[in-house]
Amino acid sequence: MKNFLLLIILSIGFIPAHSQSFNELIAEADEKYDQEAYGESAELYEKALTNEAGSVGQNYNAACSFALAGDEEKSIYYLERAAKAGYKNVDWMKQDEDLKSLHDHEKxxxxxxxxxxxxxxxxxxxxxxxxxxxxRIYVEDQTLRHLLNPAKEKFGKDSDNMGYLWKLINKEDERLLDEVVSIIDEHGWVGRSEVGGKANTALWLVIQHAPLEVQEKYIPLLEESVKKGESSGSHLALLVDRIEMRNGRPQIYGSQITTNPETGEQVVHELADPQNVNKRRAEVGLGPLEEYAKHFGITWTVPEETNSSN
Structure with missing residues (x-):
């Protein structure tokens, strides 16, 4: 019976029982990692990366999943692959909690x-x-903001302590904005090939927190930088959405989450052409809005198009 079945399969061509593309495997591996199913995530990364080299980031992520799953040897294997393919974020690699178990490994x-x-x-x-x-500006922009959630949990959202923390943040924002505006006016929107990703991101972070008129003044420079591949398309999308929302218009990419004043629940701010939002998000390197919304406890689905008749 086995031989007979084999002849049938050979005659019609081999059809895998569970055929997934490389990108599907990577996407599922990423999802399993987010679910803290590290063993399953590692297996999926390995399945994807066995026959394809994958990107630097994909190999690094595989190393993280294997390390968290307790397989140091395979973790080291994929981390070395990432390094030999060009991984360069040494500071992050050394502080990444996912890889902490590897620090005593001989390699x-x-x-x-x-x-x-x-x-x-x-x-x-x-x-x-x-x-x-x-x-330095990046660190100074982010440090106090990282204290917001712990402070909210300890003191309460409407406490005097939170009010004081926001006062400090706003004061820092004003100081850093003056510094960043001076940099942009002198050097332009400096790209990743000039100062690196972290420094380039600092420009966007500070402008993202700036008054509307400042955002509108400098967004054309960010757009040009993105076209040249010197800045992140996702940064542009977030700034575009923030500007649209602040002008009372529907957002484009779905990055802005607001609170429903009647229910107090978080919701995706009004969207222009929601049926095509995931296409627009993909064009700037963002994942599906459904997945993004989940991080805020929001269930979002693409609304069905309604055809109006005369």
């Missing part, structure tokens, strides 16, 4: 050295002084 320092060499090669033509200035 850890070797991989760190490879990543460090990648970083030095990538940054050899950077404006080091400007990079350092913007990376």
């Amino acid at each position: 850890w320092e070797e991989i760190v050295s490879i990543a460090l060499a990648n970083k030095e090669e990538y940054e050899k033509d950077f404006d080091k002084e400007l990079q350092a200035q913007l990376e």
Whole structure:
């Protein structure tokens, strides 16, 4: 019977029982990681990356899943693949809690050295002084904001403590905005090839927190930078949506979450052409809105188009 079945399969062509594309496997692996199903995530990454090299980030993520699943050898294997393919974010790799179990592995320092060499090669033509200035701004913009959720849990959303924290944040925002505006006016919207990703992101973070008129003034520079591949399309999408929302218009990419004043529940702010939002999101490197909304406890589905008749 087995031979007979084999002849049938060979005669019609082999059809896998569970055939998934590379991208589908990676997407499922990412989802399992988010669900903290690290063993399943690792298996899916391995299945995808066995026959395809994958990106630097995909190999790094596989290393994280294997480390969290308790398989240090496979984690080191994929981390080394990532490093040899060009991974360069050494600072993050060394502080990444996912990889903490690898720090005593005999190959850890070797991989760190490879990543460090990648970083030095990538940054050899950077404006080091400007990079350092913007990376400092990044830290100063984000530090107090990382204290918001812990403070809210400890003191309450409407407490005097939260009011004081926001007062400090607003004061810092004004100071950093003056500094960033001076940088942009002198150097333009400096891109990743000039100062690196973190420093480039600092520009967007500060402008994202700026008054509306400032956002509208500088968004054309960000648009041009994105066209050149020097800035993130997702950063542009978030700034576009914030500007549209602040002008009382529907957002374009679905990045802005607001609170329903009647129910107190979080909702996706009004969208222009919601049927095609995921296409627009994909064009700037954002995942489906359904998945994004889940992070805020929101169930969002693409509304059906309604045809109006005369």
